[in-house]
Amino acid sequence: MSNVVSTGPLPGSRKAYRGALRVPVREIELTNGQVVERYDTSGPYTETDFRPDLGNGLPKRDRTRTHPTQLLAARAGEVTTEMAYVAARENLPAELVRDEIAAGRAVIPANVNHPEAEPMIIGKRFLVKVNANIGTSAVTSSPAEEVEKMVWATRWGADTVMDLSTGPRIHETREWILRNSPVPIGTVPIYQALERVNGDPTALTWEIYRDVVVEQCEQGVDYMTVHAGVRMAYIPLTVGRKTGIVSRGGSILAAWCLAHHQENFLYTNFAELCEVLRTYDVTFSLGDGLRPGSVHDANDDAQLAELRTLGELTKVAKDHGVQTMIEGPGHVPMDKIAENVRLQQEWCDDAPFYTLGPLATDVAPGYDHITSAIGAAMIAWHGTAMLCYVTPKEHLGLPDRDDVKAGVIAYKIAAHAADVAKGHPGAQAHDDQLSDARFEFRWADQFALALDPETAQSFHDETLPAAPAKTAHFCSMCGPKFCSMRISHDLRAAPGMAEKSAEFRAAGNRIYLPVAQP
């Protein structure tokens, strides 16, 4: 089995750790002497000399706790180590972190049995987060290959990873991922439960499902998608849809309900499930099994009926002290996005929203990282706390390494665009640093500050590969004669410009001379 995963810093960056809590950052040293920092989720893999030992996994953090869950600690007024860590990571007060968690508006998905992970927070007052899905299917890839996918996704900025593995080696694959992951790991336990009954949804039972959940809790899974809102009464509402039920978990549970003519066993046993998750401080990700699979089905009766039930279940989970977030669509046209967030926040008591895209149109298979980045940026601006990425292969096939990167980068763009639009403290500083480098023709800095330094530099190299071009005061787009930015520099040097600017502003910016010839 190959033990090779991607290591070493990104071009122009180096890994550093801050303070007694050793909070990770990515430092970028610019050619003008400035050093800037980025939020970093890549774990020790991006240290300069890190030598991974996949068999033994990452070093473990100390985990002491005085309350079963972060939610109960926060309610008791305690700032846990994890809260202090994420506060330092986001440059925000620890008390804000504690209060948001206490109110159920944010979660720290950190299973007590996953001490390898670096604490992170999901909530609308914090940086918008991105999840990447990985996982073996019956016919592909080894556990070590899945570890590399996880490392690769976090290298480009994934904040959490969901292991959606199916097939015979599901437990072993998850073990490899958990022990080597610096980020929280999520799962959908119904997939493993279905493996236990040889793929026959009607053979599922609550007991089989619960055993799977306990096994995964013991292993260290940090958050779990649970489709407890797929109630029997809502299934007929999907009949008039364009695309029926598109959630795997949702369709499995719907098949079970109809076969037995009984209520969803996740719904009827939800309180017991809460007790299990509380024991390990595992976070609920209440799944939207009836999410729309086409813009036609967006915000329809089935989706909204389930969302109301998720709100009801959120209250039950919080009564049990269990951290909870809510999953969302799917496919939603732009005009229905704000409404979707509004209803989720209202009905689910402001629990963090975690959305898949949504795709703003159905017409572009092969480019659904783009169709969905549009929806993702908008829904995050309106209050979604975490975005589940979509890759270019969505609807068509299994993502490879390039697709994983394309999906993560598209979603980092969406998340950051939302942080900027929300006015998140410090978010626009990234834009400003890059724009300064651009205006000052510091090409190397522009690459290092880019979300993907490698691609930025390789595109520049295609037309201007020589070293002097990396400090030249023009690029190949316009060439030296036409460079507007160079002309701008000349303009700034013109005498009296600052005074004229001040005069204009003092006059109320209203110097509108008449047109000389009407």
Next chain:
Amino acid sequence: MSNVVSTGPLPGSRKAYRGALRVPVREIELTNGQVVERYDTSGPYTETDFRPDLGNGLPKRDRTRTHPTQLLAARAGEVTTEMAYVAARENLPAELVRDEIAAGRAVIPANVNHPEAEPMIIGKRFLVKVNANIGTSAVTSSPAEEVEKMVWATRWGADTVMDLSTGPRIHETREWILRNSPVPIGTVPIYQALERVNGDPTALTWEIYRDVVVEQCEQGVDYMTVHAGVRMAYIPLTVGRKTGIVSRGGSILAAWCLAHHQENFLYTNFAELCEVLRTYDVTFSLGDGLRPGSVHDANDDAQLAELRTLGELTKVAKDHGVQTMIEGPGHVPMDKIAENVRLQQEWCDDAPFYTLGPLATDVAPGYDHITSAIGAAMIAWHGTAMLCYVTPKEHLGLPDRDDVKAGVIAYKIAAHAADVAKGHPGAQAHDDQLSDARFEFRWADQFALALDPETAQSFHDETLPAAPAKTAHFCSMCGPKFCSMRISHDLRAAPGMAEKSAEFRAAGNRIYLPVAQP
């Protein structure tokens, strides 16, 4: 010189023409017997047996006119042939077309000397359009290669093309493009004017510029970017910016104003320019020479001062009977997009807005087709009539063929997402057709209906290349055991589903059973 351009229909499509006006459509014959139509801009190049003759150009349409411009004809109550054509093309009443043009809310850019082009309309009541920029630089490509870029861009859906050529063969290149283009061609005349004075902005004169405009009008250019709003008094407002002036035309004119300490000669001679454009029915695209080049500079004093002036010039142009649209940014964070459109519409008398992106963040060079597709989709939803594409090479280098396609497809996504969100008649039918094909496992139809059938099919082929997979009731993402859509089909077949759905709706969709175990 190579004479090879891309020809033949897209996979699964065939070219057809409707009615006496021979309005082009792309027909897609589905495997279920249904035939659907798409708006089509690709010209005769996508006919099955078309043999291009680049030396002689495309067949010419008859151009008769009773008024100098479409605007004057519309005001006189006339429905011109071009208006009837675009009405048929968009499945909307010809009177709506006429009224929107008469009010200045829409334009048909159709120079009387460009009879090769198929009429199209730009206005917020119509389909959102996409422009692709092409053009030689001093060191690259022949005229025939630029024709191929134009053909290639329209093959993937570009509605207009701007020729931004620089260098010695600028007239010849434009001639090749115009004679072979089925879509309107736009230019930025100041680029050619600058060539005439060997690249020295301070040597420009109104007379040199006017001669260039007349030459281009004679050739058949359909719309021209004119930076008449870059007034001398606004230039100092750019001093405090992150990125100064990023428009080439804007920086050239700013340099001229400061060197001569005189008002922009395009502003002072604007009325005469109107007379020239009216003669040929060339449409103004009033350029935003002071557009922001970073999110930091968005909606700032310089940008808004120029926008007010563009509004003033719009009125002058309309008084002369000249069709006019307004160019817009650039780089704008999501929270400032709606405001931008609102001000443009208010100050410019509802003239069509034509925006470059905008990029919603600056941090992702190499992916600016995505950062800008986010902004483009949103700004089009809010009322922008045409989007100027951005390719992955933006800020870094010259786009190649793949970049042109990536830019066009990203922008077709943005434009269509906006059409759907705006509720444009018939827009969502495309999504519904594709979603039906997806739900019914008609893989071949899903590819044919995709914006890019080739990429969709190639992604599917990567994991399931065999022919039977193209009708299989599952895909490689979940495999046969987990297919949610297949399970959905089984559910629909369950007895009594339709009745249950009706019952639920009759009860007000409010069947919320209590949680069995709290």
